[in-house]
Amino acid sequence: MMVSQRAGRIKPSPTLAIDAKAKAMKAQGLDVLNFGVGEPDFDTPDHVKEAAIKAIKDGFTKYTPVGGTDELKEAVKNKLSRDNGLSYENDQVVVSCGAKHTLYNIAQALFNPGDEIIIPAPYWVSYPDQALLNDAVPVFLRTSESDSFMVNPQALEAAITPKTRVLILNSPSNPTGLAYDKKTLEAVADIAVRKNIYVISDEIYEKLVYDGTEHLSIASLGSEIKDRTIVVNGLSKSHAMTGWRIGYAAGPKDIIKAMTNIQSQSTSNPTSIAQKAAVAALNGPQDFILTMRVEFDKRRKFLVNALNEIDGISCKTPTGAFYAFPNVSGIFGKSADSVKINGSLDLATYLLEKANVALVHGEAFGDDNYIRISYATSMQNIQKGAERIKEAVSALK
Ligand code: PMP
Ligand code: GLU
Numbered sequence: 001m002m003v004s005q006r007a008g009r010i011k012p013s014p015t016l017a018i019d020a021k022a023k024a025m026k027a028q029g030l031d032v033l034n035f036g037v038g039e040p041d042f043d044t045p046d047h048v049k050e051a052a053i054k055a056i057k058d059g060f061t062k063y064t065p066v067g068g069t070d071e072l073k074e075a076v077k078n079k080l081s082r083d084n085g086l087s088y089e090n091d092q093v094v095v096s097c098g099a100k101h102t103l104y105n106i107a108q109a110l111f112n113p114g115d116e117i118i119i120p121a122p123y124w125v126s127y128p129d130q131a132l133l134n135d136a137v138p139v140f141l142r143t144s145e146s147d148s149f150m151v152n153p154q155a156l157e158a159a160i161t162p163k164t165r166v167l168i169l170n171s172p173s174n175p176t177g178l179a180y181d182k183k184t185l186e187a188v189a190d191i192a193v194r195k196n197i198y199v200i201s202d203e204i205y206e207k208l209v210y211d212g213t214e215h216l217s218i219a220s221l222g223s224e225i226k227d228r229t230i231v232v233n234g235l236s237k238s239h240a241m242t243g244w245r246i247g248y249a250a251g252p253k254d255i256i257k258a259m260t261n262i263q264s265q266s267t268s269n270p271t272s273i274a275q276k277a278a279v280a281a282l283n284g285p286q287d288f289i290l291t292m293r294v295e296f297d298k299r300r301k302f303l304v305n306a307l308n309e310i311d312g313i314s315c316k317t318p319t320g321a322f323y324a325f326p327n328v329s330g331i332f333g334k335s336a337d338s339v340k341i342n343g344s345l346d347l348a349t350y351l352l353e354k355a356n357v358a359l360v361h362g363e364a365f366g367d368d369n370y371i372r373i374s375y376a377t378s379m380q381n382i383q384k385g386a387e388r389i390k391e392a393v394s395a396l397k
Contacts, residue, residue: 010129014364018348022358033385035373036358038174038323040240042295044277045288048239051280055273064269067260068095068248072275075282076248079233083206084217086231088250094259095278097270099204099234099247102259104130106200106230106249109258111136115165120151121366122325124174124202128366136165140366145316145327149176153187157195166198169218172205172320175365175372177300179209179320185218189225199229204247205321207238207289210297213319219251230255237321238289239281244274296322299375299382306386307373310393322376325362329369334396341396343368354395355388 019037026032055061067073073093080086096102103126111117113135119127121140128138141159143149156167169188171180180188192199199218206215219229234247249259269275300317303324307315312330331341336354341347344361348371351357362370375382 006133006135009132014125015360018358018360030356032356032358033381033388034358035375035377035385036360038374039242039376040237040292040322041376041378042240042292044240044244045281047284048241048277048281052273052277055276060272060276062272064272064275066264066269068093068270069275072279075279076250079282080231080250085220086217086226086250091253092256093248093250094256094263095246095248095270095275096263097247097267098236098245099202099232100126101245101267102232102234102247102249103200103202105259105262106232106255107131107134107136108262109255110198111165114163116161116163118156118159118164118167120169122149122175122362122370123168123366124170125364127168148178149173150178150180150184151188153184153191156188157191160191160195160197164195164197166200167192168200168202170202172209172215174205174321175323175360176325177318177321177323178316179213179215182216185216186221189218189221192228193224197228199225200232201229202232204232204234204237206233208293208296208322209320210293210300211319227252235278235281240292241277241281244277246270246274246278296375299379300324302379303373303375303382303386306390310390312393322374324373324375325370326373327369328371331393331396336395336397344371347371351389351392355392357385357388
């Protein structure tokens with residue numbers, strides 16, 4: 001059977017595919033260490049779970065308004081005001097089934113066939129495929145490690161054509177673990193306003209920042225940029241709620257209305273029970289985030305040090321999210337037995353087969369010189385994993 005041309009253009013999410021492969025190997029009894037997927041290994045806080053249990057017991061189990069309950073929109077608005085200095089009306093907020101779904105609804109609401117979508121590379125895996133699914137054209141804008149993987153404003157300006165519709169920003173970034181500074185965000189905002197393009201600002205890792213890094217939303221830099229930014233966030237990373245599927249967007253009324261219409265014809269509301277849980281997460285005590293961040297911070301320091309001790313690997317210290325993104329190009333050209341490492345996929349495959357370590361090749365994020373290691377796993381696994389990587393890489397000559 002022939003699938004649609006649209007479906008034929010895309011591939012499965014590589015991060016989810018690697019996670020599935022690592023889990024399948026584990027199920028076969030192999031001692032696989034999984035650094036593949038970006039998912040907090042912490043449990044959802046108890047008060048959040050209790051709110052969901054109460055919702056079930058109270059019979060809060062029916063359809064809700066398509067774009068989320070007023071109670072949850074209120075909680076989202078309060079969060080955006082409290083944490084980001086952003087104020088929105090109810091009709092400027094829509095809640096969806098995870099931030100991935102939020103991003104997809106934005107693509108549906110905003111992209112026309114042939115529109116160019118500027119995606120700074122390295123990028124999160126779903127941005128290009130969501131553009132392709134909506135008949136738009138991903139335009140990759142290379143960034144460099146020496147600029148902490150932030151877009152170079154001059155290069156951005158040069159990449160904009162009359163067809164450019166949107167720039168996608170992700171700070172702190174998956175996969176690089178680096179966050180944008182104010183100066184660069186100001187320069188980007190100035191260009192977006194002058195050139196009349198929209199900005200999708202994916203801020204899902206905002207709560208996971210280290211070394212005194214402060215998260216800044218580009219939308220908070222003035223009313224002109226706010227009017228052309230759609231802020232995306234969710235509960236998956238901040239409250240260890242990946243399975244609950246709650247993400248949200250805030251932005252211009254006409255875009256939010258279109259997203260809500262699209263949702264009303266596709267998924268309807270996000271799960272009623274998860275919405276009650278999200279209200280508890282956003283309005284309740286936030287100390288859980290600090291506990292999680294302190295633990296991630298310890299793992300981050302350990303992992304980055306351990307990686308930098310390996311010959312052929314150099315890793316910049318990430319200041320956000322839970323990913324290390326080491327440059328592994330120093331290993332390329334080496335071999336062990338009959339295996340030659342020519343790129344990041346060769347290395348990831350070698351590490352999985354030789355050392356039972358699952359991680360993601362940088363090529364999946366648009367830069368073959370790197371690999372992504374998620375440290376959202378126990379310190380014990382990270383210690384073991386770093387040793388295994390060291391041993392396997394040392395065997396390459
Ligand atoms: N944006 C980025 C950058 C991500 O890494 C992820 C992956 N979890 C998402 C969005 C989507 O998150 P979710 O759908 O779980 O809310
Ligand atoms: N965003 C996470 C990651 O990059 C989860 C996987 C996915 O949603 O593709 O690993």
